[in-house]
Amino acid sequence: MSIVLGDNQYGKAETRVVRIDRDAEAHRVTDLNVSVALSGDMTDTHLTGANDKVLPTDTQKNTVYVFARDGVGEIEEFGLRLARHFVDSQPTVGRARVRIEQYPWTRLELEGAPAHHSFARSGEGTRTAVVTYDGRQAWVVSGITDLVVLNSTGSEFWGFLKDRYTTLQETRDRILATAVNATWRHEGAEDTDWGKSYATARRALLDAFAETYSLSLQQTLYAMGERVLRTCPEIVEVRLSLPNKHHFLVDLAPFGLDNPNEVFHAADRPYGLIEGSVLRDDAPPAGMAW
Structure with missing residues (x-):
């Protein structure tokens, strides 16, 4: 040996x-x-x-x-x-x-x-x-971390797999919140207006999050990556890591009160973590970019 x-x-x-x-x-x-x-x-x-x-x-x-x-x-x-x-x-x-x-x-x-x-x-x-x-050769990957966003409605989660350990109830109206961690790979390292590219990509992430009626955080992830690629021709791949910042409806029945989807407990852990990449089908090899 x-x-x-x-x-x-x-x-x-x-x-x-x-x-x-x-x-x-x-x-x-x-x-x-x-x-x-x-x-x-x-x-x-x-x-x-x-x-x-x-x-x-x-x-x-x-x-x-x-x-x-x-x-x-x-x-x-x-x-x-x-x-x-x-x-x-x-x-x-x-x-x-x-x-x-x-x-x-x-x-x-x-x-x-x-x-x-x-x-x-x-x-x-x-x-x-x-x-x-x-x-x-030079490779450039830009990005943003800890961009906290929340939709107070416009999100559902139902139809998921269930087994004997499943307790989560299906919902047709939930809070969707996450801290966006996104990185994006540029096609080249020359002649790029980095400031404009960053501002445009960040705006695309926010617009897609706000405008997507979400049936899953995975669906939102893809919409955000797709919007960046369609908006920024100099970007060829987007990678996203989206922790699901859960908000659970508080049971006020013990106090003789209803809770019409208004009072929530914001849990910091454990949390769902949704990750994925969206890229152009003709994207050049990543090389040592990542």
């Missing part, structure tokens, strides 16, 4: 960086969490401890800060700049993957007018990007 080294990578995870663009008319906040992972021929390092091929993770952290000094822009652009730098500048780095989360800040209003330099963290969901570059 022989034992060999398998796939491996190393990097600096979750470098927090906040950049303030101090424009005269109004400041802008860019709040990021950046993780870098590098890979190459690291056999000697793992087997003998030789570090001559290792770019210290502290150096990777410093690089994030230095690149932020020159401006961030759209997070996909920032990720591409970093990934290409690590691969193109270091002969022992064969692939770089940069994961970025961008936390949203909303400008406050003072007497109906936007404030110059005052902000509040908003609940609009966290924007994400994963950029992978191998020296020849």
